[in-house]
Amino acid sequence: MCFLQQGVILILVAACLAQDGGFNLDCKPDAVTIKWPQKLTQEQVQNPYTFLLGNCIPSSVSEDGALFRVGYNDCLFQRAVFGDKIVFMNLLSYRPDSAVPSVFHIVDCVFDRPALLTPLAAQPGIQGTNEEKPIFSMELMNDNFSGPAPSTTFSVGSTISLRAAVAEQADAPQQIFLNECVMTESSDPYLANETYTIITDEGCLLEGKYGNATFLPREKPSEIRLSLAAFGFADTEEVYLHCKLVSWQAHQLDVDLKACNYRKEKQRWELLDDSSRSDLCSCCDSICQQRTRGLWQNVVVGPLRIQQESRKDSVWKGPKGSAVFWLLTAAVPVVLLIATGALALSYYLCIWRGGRLGYRPSRDLLNKY
CATH class of the missing domain: 2.60.40.4100 (Zona pellucida, ZP-C domain)
Known part of the structure; x- marks a missing residue:
């Protein structure tokens, strides 16, 4: 569980850093509104798939950018409960064309949970x-x-x-x-x-x-x-x-x-x-x-x-379990030894010796030395 909590913290930190990306975010308890200002050509306006929130296209697109109005049950929003916080996360992307690099931002809406288990x-x-x-x-x-x-x-x-x-x-x-x-x-x-x-x-x-x-x-x-x-x-x-x-x-x-x-x-x-x-x-x-x-x-x-x-694994309990354990303990090294020997023999026959089957030393070179 500690790894899960640390992961959520890292995601939240990354999300906070990513949200310096120039879009407006309005988080409500049941829905979110995102306005991403971009100067778009008429061709881009007619192709709303350049903008995506999760798997959703914008609610509207104009020459001034894209607008999303969606609920947290839609568009692949992910929900995480962390302590007294509820976090809804998603990925906002802009993929204009192959000539322009794609842009990605993490969207997160964080809400306080009501106090649990009041004294x-x-x-x-x-x-x-x-x-x-x-x-x-x-x-x-x-x-x-x-x-x-x-x-x-x-x-x-x-x-x-x-x-x-x-x-x-x-x-x-x-x-x-x-x-x-x-x-x-x-x-x-x-x-x-x-x-x-x-x-x-x-x-x-x-x-x-x-x-x-x-x-x-x-x-x-x-x-x-x-x-x-x-x-x-x-x-x-x-x-x-x-x-x-x-x-x-x-x-x-x-x-x-x-x-x-x-x-x-x-x-x-x-x-x-x-x-x-x-x-x-x-x-x-x-x-x-x-x-x-x-x-x-x-x-x-x-x-x-x-x-x-x-x-409670039976391999550690009882006479039968002990026998299985010791059998595995003895068998594994033997298998590894056999496998190592087979690899060494294959290397010798196929590469070391095999590469020298047609090799004959030159008598002139031998005489030279």
Whole structure:
């Protein structure tokens, strides 16, 4: 993960340097406007493909330059979440003709993310008497959710099953949502050196788009289930999952009260509770509207121990594994020795000796010396 973060930093630095290139950039939460002033001939105006933003041609082209007005879901924009920042990046290019060098610029729009996991003391949503507070819980479950997980140790790629719930209230049935979740190597998310986003933008399961995770069908509104493929950080085996749980009146879905899965086969977001209203998830590739409503609380699950695959490889365990290991240890040098000998013999026969088969030293030269 540290390499990923360093890569994002380098990209941001390069982007800032590249944006001294003379174009005007206006970043909005849902779209960007780019004006690139260039003196163009009439022939260039009639060929808009000289300008490209990702894979998009300009919205309009005139003798004074090109204008783009596009959303972040279009034109191959790439999204990166880095700490408290959301960055949308793209490549702006100008290729007039073979006689004129092409020009490239990195376009980036950087937005502040809302503060994640506000300390409980600052949570007005759960102030009041005990009767007014919902009772939130989040726990590790076994694969079929029939009981608690037998262990908190997982191998990379195995399934982590999580169940979050809010206490049911007869007079006002509640529905629970996972609005934010991050994975860190620290029990305190503010002290973590590395943070990996699982869920963002008020219920968008980002890990389902770039990794392997999904919200599972609900058994009832007061519960929500999450299946996540285990992954670890490079410098530690212990990780913590920090989540913000929100409850609201049952069946009252909205942009800030949603659970969105990414369907890779369809390449689109889908609302867990009502696929016909998946338009509520359309902001998951940009920035979703933030509201302060509902009752909510932060929870921490962990530590979870994530073991790398190589640590459980059978070649290092047991009598059979040991035999295989020593067999490989002995066989590899022998194979290398045979290969080296074959190469040496081939060189001697084909090049050294082969090049001298017709060679006879001159007697005159021998007599001379």
